[in-house]
Amino acid sequence: MAPYVPYPPGLGKVGYTVPEGQEDGHELLDPRLPLLQRADLKDKVVLLRVDHNVVKKGKIMDQYRIEVTLATMYNIIERGGRPIIMTHIGRPYDKKTKILSVKLEDESIEPVVAYLQRKLRIKFAIPLFHVTDNEGIQDIDTSINWLINDLRACKIGGIYLPNTRWFAGEEDKGEKMERFVVQLAGVADVFVNEAFGSWQPHASTYYITKYLPSYAGLCMQSELIHVQEILNPKQPFLAIVAGAKYDTKIGPLKAMYKKVDKLILGGVVYNTFLCAKYGVKIEGVEDSDIALAKDLVEQDKVEHKIVELPFVVESETLEARIEGKYRTISIKDFTPGKEYSYIVDVDPSSFDEPHVVEAIDLSKTIFVNAVMGLMPHFWHGTYKMDEMIDHNRGAQKFFGGGDTLQEFKSLHPGLYQKALESPKYYLFTGGGTVLKVIEEGDPFALPTIKALIENGKQYGYNPQ
Numbered sequence: 236m237a238p239y240v241p242y243p244p245g246l247g248k249v250g251y252t253v254p255e256g257q258e259d260g261h262e263l264l265d266p267r268l269p270l271l272q273r274a275d276l277k278d279k280v281v282l283l284r285v286d287h288n289v290v291k292k293g294k295i296m297d298q299y300r301i302e303v304t305l306a307t308m309y310n311i312i313e314r315g316g317r318p319i320i321m322t323h324i325g326r327p328y329d330k331k332t333k334i335l336s337v338k339l340e341d342e343s344i345e346p347v348v349a350y351l352q353r354k355l356r357i358k359f360a361i362p363l364f365h366v367t368d369n370e371g372i373q374d375i376d377t378s379i380n381w382l383i384n385d386l387r388a389c390k391i392g393g394i395y396l397p398n399t400r401w402f403a404g405e406e407d408k409g410e411k412m413e414r415f416v417v418q419l420a421g422v423a424d425v426f427v428n429e430a431f432g433s434w435q436p437h438a439s440t441y442y443i444t445k446y447l448p449s450y451a452g453l454c455m456q457s458e459l460i461h462v463q464e465i466l467n468p469k470q471p472f473l474a475i476v477a478g479a480k481y482d483t484k485i486g487p488l489k490a491m492y493k494k495v496d497k498l499i500l501g502g503v504v505y506n507t508f509l510c511a512k513y514g515v516k517i518e519g520v521e522d523s524d525i526a527l528a529k530d531l532v533e534q535d536k537v538e539h540k541i542v543e544l545p546f547v548v549e550s551e552t553l554e555a556r557i558e559g560k561y562r563t564i565s566i567k568d569f570t571p572g573k574e575y576s577y578i579v580d581v582d583p584s585s586f587d588e589p590h591v592v593e594a595i596d597l598s599k600t601i602f603v604n605a606v607m608g609l610m611p612h613f614w615h616g617t618y619k620m621d622e623m624i625d626h627n628r629g630a631q632k633f634f635g636g637g638d639t640l641q642e643f644k645s646l647h648p649g650l651y652q653k654a655l656e657s658p659k660y661y662l663f664t665g666g667g668t669v670l671k672v673i674e675e676g677d678p679f680a681l682p683t684i685k686a687l688i689e690n691g692k693q694y695g696y697n698p699q
């Protein structure tokens with residue numbers, strides 16, 4: 236049977252809940268993208284990939300990325316679908332050592348499930364699978380069928396799979412991935428991707444679309460619409476990129492460089508840039524990463540878009556902020572070969588420098604994927620940055636990224652609440668994904684979105 240619901244005569248095209256023409260920005264969606272609203276969900280088991288990557292050391296840091304998926308969950312259940320939900324938490328697979336560490340206490344989905352149960356007052360079951368040391372979970376075993384029977388019989392409200400990155404097949408490209416993805420497809424009838432933040436082509440975000448009729452969820456649609464405001468920004472356009480995920484961000488950052496009028500860097504990204512530009516050595520920054528930043532340095536010698544933050548904080552330890560063991564240093568003192576301990580933050584005074592104030596104040600669009608310092612101890616640079624950005628009342632401000640939103644919320648709760656309501660702010664669930672969209676030049680060219688469009692072709696999705 237066709238996996239799509241025909242548009243009922245007299246109702247809007249995607250008229251299940253909101254009449255045609257009234258969906259915000261709907262015309263900005265690629266018409267080939269299969270939408271959740273068009274999926275036939277009645278009595279179907281729906282495999283829902285979300286980005287609930289909100290747990291650190293066993294605790295939920297910020298519920299935002301859970302909250303924004305509730306509409307899709309409601310939509311699925313209300314239309315007769317039975318949900319199996321899955322997300323990744325953290326990065327359990329170490330690409331360098333090739334070890335997959337299952338940290339049961341730290342990176343389990345249990346806190347998310349507890350939150351959902353409290354919030355929705357429905358029961359979720361978490362299946363238990365065998366874990367192999369250093370290699371994670373090899374298989375979804377058939378014991379899950381008991382839970383699926385309960386799910387179909389409405390004895391439970393949903394199933395929540397363990398952290399997708401605990402499965403050996405999730406990030407694999409070969410046989411393990413094939414096995415995992417076929418097992419995943421075997422438990423459901425339909426796949427819905429709601430995980431804008433998870434653009435990396437893994438089994439649960441990408442390869443799964445080869446096997447099940449697949450659709451974009453409601454939050455995914457909203458993010459794909461709003462990210463187009465960054466693709467076509469009002470100028471001057473300032474991007475502030477910091478944080479820790481250097482390996483997946485350095486490529487897209489180079490594309491971002493071409494798009495912006497000004498770029499401010501912080502975190503590990505800035506440390507690496509400083510090593511590449513000034514020839515200094517900073518503890519924890521690897522030579523292979525510095526090599527990747529060299530192009531950016533060369534490009535900036537010509538275009539001068541990077542607004543350097545002149546004062547940074549050096550610390551002898553990453554564990555804590557210990558009096559006498561950290562200090563503010565000036566990049567003016569950098570000379571080739573000089574060695575520094577960890578650089579863990581930008582000093583807030585950097586944001587008082589006239590060239591930095593000017594770059595922020597004159598911008599009409601500001602994109603922020605930035606935690607400036609190592610949390611939780613070195614928050615001062617991020618605190619000041621958020622204040623300075625808000626000071627520019629006229630600019631359209633886009634914050635994106637799990638940690639970026641979480642720190643914004645915890646450092647400035649009032650401002651964060653204001654941002655949730657203000658038309659001058661938009662909060663994206665993924666920061667790296669926005670960078671990736673800029674690199675691709677098109678949100679519908681993200682690997683995960685291309686896969687949904689391909690799937691629509693395969694199953695004969697017809698937007699008319």
Ligand SMILES: Nc1ncnc2c1ncn2[C@@H]1O[C@H](COP(=O)(O)OP(=O)(O)OP(=O)(O)O)[C@@H](O)[C@H]1O
Pocket residue numbers: 432477478479480481501502503506578579580604605606607608609610611635636637638639640664665666667668
């Ligand atoms: N100088 C630094 N050294 C080490 N870690 C840092 C430093 N500055 C920031 N960080 C860490 O970076 C992390 C945030 O980076 P990350 O790249 O994950 O951002 P994000 O906002 O979650 O974006 P995304 O959604 O793309 O993952 C924080 O946990 C913070 O502690």
Ligand SMILES: O=C(O)[C@H](O)COP(=O)(O)O
Pocket residue numbers: 286288325326432433434435480483636637638665666667
């Ligand atoms: O927090 C995020 O940015 C998303 O959950 C994606 O995580 P990843 O960069 O580890 O894929």
